[in-house]
Amino acid sequence: MPAGSVLFRDVSILDSTGADPYRGDVLVEGDRIAAVGTVDPARAEGARVVEGRGRTLMSGLCDAHTHFTWNNSADLDGLGTMPVEEHLLFAIESARTYIDSGYTMCLGAASAKDRLDVVCRDAINAGRIPGPRYLANGPEIAVTGGALIKSITKFADGPEGMRKAVRELIDIGVDQIKLSMTGEEITGTQRAEDTYFSDEEVAAAVAEAHRRGKRVCAHARSAESVKMCVRHHVDVIYHASFTDAEGMDMLEANKDWVFVAPGINWLVATLYEAEAFGFPQEAAEAVGYKKELEMAIAGLREMHRRGIKVLPGGDYGFAWTPHGTYARDLQHFVELLGFTPMEAIISATARGGEIMLRPDELGKVQPGYLADLLLVDGDPLADITVLQDQSKLHYIMKDGKFHKEASVEAAPTPPLPGNVDRNRAPAGL
Ligand SMILES: [Zn+2]
Structure with a gap:
């Protein structure tokens, strides 16, 4: 015994x-x-x-789009200005909140500062702090003029710039690379349907990451960005709100390897629940969040129908999507996306084992x-x-x-x- x-x-x-x-x-x-x-x-x-x-x-459970470092604030730039000491404490508390909430697997989707994710992962693995199994990320990479939040972005331009940025992030110990390929309406300046990366830049970033055995994930809301991701084998596509017919066919043809993690609660909460934090529903609708949510729901239902892997999780850690509310995603999968409760649970567990790269051991x-x-x-x-x-x-x-x-x-x-x-x-x- x-x-x-x-x-x-x-x-x-x-x-x-x-x-x-x-x-x-x-x-x-x-x-x-x-x-x-x-x-x-x-x-x-x-x-x-x-x-x-x-x-x-x-x-x-598994959250496929985790930010330990998102600090429950409504001030997006505050992610950059928070001193690193306080920020590390916050990230440690987030890790604990995930496992307190039943999450034993998380895929890091960007860290607000270079090494916060990596340090937390190593501390969890060493048993020094409680937390889920974690695959760590670094700051998200954006091209000049294409950042969602400048203060937490690693800028790179052109294929050579992408290669260098990816190599630097691998050097600090990340498990995957995040490309921020499109805008996001709440920024006020970056449109969700704009695509900032060129094909050459995506191809170079992916080739460099894969050469070193690392995966790539991407903030990709526009129709073009989703297709760019599939064309260049971006492993995990976040959001995919405006996927068009051609992109849907491409996802289906590549469904053996591609994961989509929509972060659907972000859209729901930003549209309906951010008023107390200065972003009322009228403002959210005016910049297009209602249209985006409707298109995302239609597209994600179709992805589910076609057997494309769609996983819950995403962008918890803003004031209106606070840490600890992660399992709302599963409710949205059932109520909005047409998953049965069993399918939602499998997507958060067995599929979680797949996205964590341990399908025979986890989930x-x-x-x-x-x-x-x-x-x-x-x-x-x-x-x-x-x-x-x-x-x-x-x-x-x-x-x-x-x-x-x-x-x-x-x-x-x-x-x-x-x-x-x-x-x-x-x-x-
Ligand atoms: Zn995110």
Whole structure:
């Protein structure tokens, strides 16, 4: 019996293979899932037992477009002016908020300062701070005149400039490169349908990154930018709001490798929920966010219909998209994009394992997978919003170690009348 074994007994197993949930046991040995469904009692002997009582056991979630360094502010330029010491503390707190929210996998989508993401990733991996598995990014690369927020941008022009910028970012230890290819209306100056990169620049950046085994992701809202991404093998396309018919066909023809992560909550919240922060709905509509949201929804529904990989997550960390609200994306996938709750969960778990480049180890409750698990008080297939409620995430495990253990479980369970649901015990939660 390996040390640190844990038996989740009588859980509803939501395994992310597409199978319906079923009641059973799950054994964790060390950092891996050892057995799922029926567990040989002899093998489980000596394991710590967590009584599931029918609660849902599922994989930890993935956010495909993460910014630890976005600092919950409405002042975009403040991302550049925040002193680096405070900024590092903020990023550490973001990492913790992600795992507190049930996210055990995150793909970095740009860091406000050079090394903040890389340092956080290394500290998480070394066990010095709590956080999700993380693939780190550097500052986003833009061409002269094409930055969304100048103070957090690494500028480069021409193929040679792109090569140099990519090499410098790889030198500081990033896992992927971010290209900011189009505008964004909230800036007031950069239009979402403008495309700032040339083909030669995208090709050079991608070739240089891939040469070193790094991937490329891109802020790409315009129709042209989406096609440019597919043409040059940009691995992860963010937003893709204005994808046209030709771009849709190109995505479909390349769906074996390309990922789309729309960051849909950013559009919803910027349009409807930013008024308190100085950006009322009329202003958002006037610059085109309503039209963009409508086009994005239509395009993303079509991508889903065609089997293109669309993943949740994105751009949390502004005042109106604060850290800790990440699982809103799953609700939007169900309510706006036509995903079933099961499809939304698979896109956030099994697909998450794919985008993290570890599809055989992450994102499923299967023997041999790493033990990144959530024990949820509720049924996410009946109510996807349960995943937004941290108090319902009773246990959070990463790498076979508990990040969170529900306080109600730690106290001795008092005798209860037979018809009382112990999962809803009155005290402690
Ligand atoms: Zn972003």
